[in-house]
Amino acid sequence: VDVNTASAPLLARVSGLSSTVAEGIVSYRDSNGAFQTRADLRSVPRLGDKTFEQAAGFLRIMNGKDPLDASAVHPESYPLVEKILKDIKKGVKEVIGDATILKGLSPEKYADEKFGVPTVTDIIKELEKPGRDPRPEFTTAIFKDGVEKISDLKADMILEGVVTNVAAFGAFVDIGVHQDGLVHISALANTFVKDPHTVVKAGQVVKVKVLEVDEKRKRIALTMRLSDEAPKVSVGAKPEQRANRPGTPRTPEARRPQEDRRSAPPMNNAMADALRKLKGGG
Structure with missing residues (x-):
């Protein structure tokens, strides 16, 4: 924080500085002019040695008497x-x-x-590098040009996105179409994943492939396994087409005959003996 330009609310955020001391710094600055050294802060009422020790490393004196006062080097x-x-x-x-x-x-x-x-x-x-930001460089996803809405998505399209949320069943990824896509837990890696949090975290930049898009229901299925192939029927497919596609559950009507056969009661020993006697003429 530049101690000669910062407001009292901002100064109050600095380690060791209370709102009262922060207001005292601003008042002292208004009355005596800009601080020339960090040591001048000791003249501020209620800013004792302990407070100075905690706060000095976060306060900067730009263009002051000592170049070190503009750096992160503590007095x-x-x-x-x-x-x-x-x-x-x-x-x-x-x-x-x-x-x-x-x-x-x-x-x-x-x-x-x-x-x-x-x-x-x-x-x-x-x-x-005095005054350098010690935080790591901020990275963000580069959204693909021309992909701005869900209708622009195509199956097998590889995109860059940002993880927005991680749940027990997978991760949601922002790919720049105003609707997050879902990477199911089974599609997060080529190995078994028990907890998605061990693979991805919110804010992480990832590469994903589009598997399916349901524009009407605003659902986007993604995978982080880029070798995965999208189903043949995906973008714009009608519900009945998706329902009868191999590998997906069939409609209740299509399932009923099979379920009826499975629901038939098993033949017990007495019935089997009776049938054998009939066949033998008994």
């Missing part, structure tokens, strides 16, 4: 930076942003009981 680590600068005989302004110099440094050389190798490594990285 407690300034002595370490000074130690490095003294060793390489360079000024802080010369070193900040100079990857050639910083990549040639050995973190092990400057580690001690207070600052371990991981801490020294992080400080050197911050000096190389």
Whole structure:
């Protein structure tokens, strides 16, 4: 947070700063002008040493007296930076942003009981790219051009999408047609999947293949097994066509004769003996 431009509500979100202290920072800034160093924050009423320790690393002083105040290096680590600068005989302004110099440094050389190798490594990285966002690069799906509505989908079409929700029976994927498709648990991987959460998570970018589209009911069947082939009757198929397709349940009318045969009572031993006697003329 840029301490010279941030509002009180935003400052109150910083670790260690209460709404009262945040309002005090803004009031002090309005009365005394912009903060020139992080150390100036100690003059704000109710901003004690503990609060300063918690918040200083998240507060930035842009274009101030000390270039380190615009970085993520905490004031407690300034002595370490000074130690490095003294060793390489360079000024802080010369070193900040100079990857050639910083990549040639050995973190092990400057580690001690207070600052371990991981801490020294992080400080050197911050000096190389001050103000960098430590979060990983945000990635998003690239939706296919010309596929904007459900009617644009075709069987066997391979698309990129984003997982929007994961349920016990599979995952829903946004493929850019204003209607999420479903990847059934059986189509999440080439191996058996007991829990979809072990394969995908919300926000994950995935590649899927279109298996079936029911435009009327707004249902899209997808698979993450790209080798799967879509059924012959899929997009725009009529209900009776899908019902009588091989591998799918038939209509109740088509099932009834078979069910009637299965429902016939089994022949018991007495009936079998009677039939044998009739055949033998008895």
